[in-house]
Amino acid sequence: MSFQLNSISLLQFKNYTNRSFLFPKKVVAICGKNGVGKTNILDAIYYLCFTKSYFSNTDMVNVQQGARGFRIDGVFEQNGHTESAACILRETGKKEFSVNGELYDKFSKHIGRYPCVIIAPDDAVLITGSSEERRGFMDALLSQLDPEYLRQLILYNKLLQQRNSFLKAAAESGSLDESLLAVLDEQLVPAGNFIFNKRRDAMVAFLPRVKRMYTEIAQREEHLSLLYESRLLEAGFDELLKAARQKDLVLQRTTLGIHRDDITLQLGNQPFKNIASQGQRKSLLFALKLTELELLAAEKKFTPLLLLDDVFEKLDEDRISSLLAQVCTGMDGQVFITDTNKERVLQHMQAIDVEVHLVEL
Numbered sequence: 001m002s003f004q005l006n007s008i009s010l011l012q013f014k015n016y017t018n019r020s021f022l023f024p025k026k027v028v029a030i031c032g033k034n035g036v037g038k039t040n041i042l043d044a045i046y047y048l049c050f051t052k053s054y055f056s057n058t059d060m061v062n063v064q065q066g067a068r069g070f071r072i073d074g075v076f077e078q079n080g081h082t083e084s085a086a087c088i089l090r091e092t093g094k095k096e097f098s099v100n101g102e103l104y105d106k107f108s109k110h111i112g113r114y115p116c117v118i119i120a121p122d123d124a125v126l127i128t129g130s131s132e133e134r135r136g137f138m139d140a141l142l143s144q145l146d147p148e149y150l151r152q153l154i155l156y157n158k159l160l161q162q163r164n165s166f167l168k169a170a171a172e173s174g175s176l177d178e179s180l181l182a183v184l185d186e187q188l189v190p191a192g193n194f195i196f197n198k199r200r201d202a203m204v205a206f207l208p209r210v211k212r213m214y215t216e217i218a219q220r221e222e223h224l225s226l227l228y229e230s231r232l233l234e235a236g237f238d239e240l241l242k243a244a245r246q247k248d249l250v251l252q253r254t255t256l257g258i259h260r261d262d263i264t265l266q267l268g269n270q271p272f273k274n275i276a277s278q279g280q281r282k283s284l285l286f287a288l289k290l291t292e293l294e295l296l297a298a299e300k301k302f303t304p305l306l307l308l309d310d311v312f313e314k315l316d317e318d319r320i321s322s323l324l325a326q327v328c329t330g331m332d333g334q335v336f337i338t339d340t341n342k343e344r345v346l347q348h349m350q351a352i353d354v355e356v357h358l359v360e361l
């Protein structure tokens with residue numbers, strides 16, 4: 001099966017007033033000086049896959065300055081069959097998303113239909129940042145694999161917020177309605193267990209593959225260890241909530257649950273981020289994201305779009321070559337690459353004998 005984005009049109013989106021781009025090949029290089037809008041094209045593609053921006057949580061910041069709304073249209077092709085997707089931010093601030101003219105009532109239903117993996121410079125926070133980043137990574141992977149995962153996650157987060165507000169109100173008023181807390185917990189537990197089971201099962205298969213991919217990219221054996229960490233591995237969520245109830249009441253928030261999960265990354269017996277070089281961090285970032293791509297490809301039976309934003313800065317030439325060979329010839333999906341240096345991309349592509357469509361900005 002094949003999957004690709006044939007074209008995109010941007011209306012009042014960031015620096016684009018009204019512009020269309022064709023993507024007739026499997027490898028698309030988007031080149032131009034700093035600030036010309038290369039990343040903005042990738043973000044528009046990301047919008048069509050995830051109904052939101054990769055870089056900002058508020059849609060309004062993506063409206064062209066001086067305008068009141070934006071529109072992104074894209075034509076996707078899957079096995080010779082085309083579909084048109086549209087994301088419109090109305091002047092009222094209301095967002096609409098449709099495929100072939102059919103509006104979604106819930107955007108979460110769209111996630112996974114056009115699978116996509118992005119690697120951007122700031123993604124190093126996946127390795128150096130807090131556990132929230134790594135939970136976000138697991139969630140992006142699992143939500144694209146299973147719509148029920150995303151539904152349960154949305155539910156869990158809503159219930160968690162309710163429980164936290166309840167704990168706060170109880171602490172402030174000095175009186176606790178035990179039965180109401182029990183009702184909240186009864187709802188939180190199945191959603192938490194669902195997410196925990198999915199994460200645990202996926203990570204058992206996923207993390208050893210990341211390690212193998214890292215070794216391939218780094219081109220040497222290193223004592224890397226990646227572990228899924230959750231307190232739910234030790235005891236049932238139900239029990240954990242009960243045991244932590246007093247602490248939760250004092251701290252006025254839910255201290256245990258899948259919202260505290262993490263993936264620990266170690267090199268030798270040190271935290272990876274403390275001792276890894278920039279190159280090693282970048283290799284691990286690629287390993288995580290490319291393994292995500294492989295897993296999605298295996299499940300979907302076609303390769304997701306891969307968006308590579310400025311990723312080749314600070315990597316040595318050999319590593320750039322081997323990574324490009326891996327993503328442009330080793331995998332059969334469509335790849336979008338941004339770079340300020342057109343010659344560099346073209347030379348690398350020529351070296352691996354890959355045809356490239358150049359978008360020059």
Ligand SMILES: Nc1ncnc2c1ncn2[C@@H]1O[C@H](COP(=O)(O)OP(=O)(O)OP(=O)(O)O)[C@@H](O)[C@H]1O
Nearest residue numbers: 014015034035036037038039040061062063064065
């Ligand atoms: N809402 C907006 N309205 C108008 N212009 C915007 C808006 N948001 C961003 N821009 C412009 O988009 C440009 C940045 O685009 P982008 O990040 O895609 O650049 P880039 O080509 O990827 O640059 P670099 O090579 O530095 O990463 C800036 O010139 C910025 O002013």
